Amino acid sequence: MATVLRSYARHSALAKAEWVSWRASSLLSVMVAVGGGIAVALNGSGHPTIASYVDPILVLIACVSVTPMAIGLIREGMRELLEAAPPAPLMHQINGVVEATSRRFELPTPVIRSTKLGQRLYVEGDYLISDHQEFGIDDEDEIRRSITDGLGELGYQVWATVELTTDDRLID
Template identity: 50%
Template sequence: MAADPRSHERRALLLSLAVTGALGSAALVWGIISGSSVILFDGLYMLAGIVLVAVSLVAARTAETRPTPDYPFGRHGATPLAVCLQGAALLATLVYGASDAVAVIVNGGSDASAGSVVAYGIVSAALSLVVMIFLRGPARLSQLAQAELVSWRAGALLSLMVAVGGVVAVIMRRSEAESAAAYVDPVLVLIASAAIAPMATSLLRQGLRELMEAAPPAELRANIEAAAAAAAAEYELPDPIVRATRLGRRLYVEVDFLVQPGDWRVEDEDRVRRFVVDRLESSDYQLWATVELSTDPTLIED
């Protein structure tokens, strides 16, 4: 029996929540003691992530609820909405970090302990990579786990840049470039913000596309079109009109065929629908399929 993707999703989110809380709290303390703005920035990024993981957990539970009279199609929109919040919050954190870095540069730089910065960067990057490895499997089936994977990937990149910057600062101070070394820490924040911004933008774009009922990813769209084409060949039907969109784990598919009057019965339409549904049903998605044979082109065309 195939594993339930929802249980994998829940475990992945709970792990992310636990590690985010522990690492974020440690980063804040570490940043205050070392005087490093980039470590403080990373800590704030992590602690902001706690709220986002909690939102993802609520979204996952909401998306699983059964349809009601008020929500006859269910609440699968909670998933892309949570992804949008992930992207928007990540962008807001980057703007805050970049603004703080500019202020530090204007005020003459930072006197952060370079050795402490290097140690933190290595520890944080190692933990981020471990979490990324764990999330890689669930992320194939869950958009919420995928959003967490993107966030941890951004965190790993930030931590690696922290470590590299700390090494650079150590070298500069040993070569009597103390004044220039003071600017390494805030410059790192600016570089990290620029590097992570595309990831945050991608999350926001992905969530907005789903909420606006955009077409599903190319591979999924190709599978749907192949199933519709196979039905047309099997029952000698004309080329189908195919529409599809994905909302969280719900996959909406509409396949329409324009046929001649008097040639088809309701049970024939049922057989075509069953043919398409059997080829698209999967444990990965909850399929909502509509297959229609119509003699009126105005009912099925845009």
């Protein structure tokens, strides 16, 4: 089941949590089977006292093995709840699309703010333009469409916001 869920886990946080759960359960099952074999072998070889320690040792090993998986899920969930920046590889792709759009429309490098919440990707580009550059609402819409289309292939529902301003205090 973990193998089947792995491909879905790349696109769904729920599938990823389920995949981690199945993976952890599989690991624990293997550990119980190996531990049981070790305990039987120890009992059979005349070491029942040592065999009685197999179970507590397995519990400790299981905790150490499963804890990083759980911490990873909690950390990822907290990043999304706190609206942190997307993971570095995704942020790199966002920056690339926004920079290409900036070059296409001869705009300065914008301040980019982004977050990912589930399947939604929020991207805001704030451009500080000079007083002599003229842009209308149609231009803003075209810039927004360019960013949305460029990020559309990533498989997220992209919510792009574009702000053009001549006041640098509105960008910080």
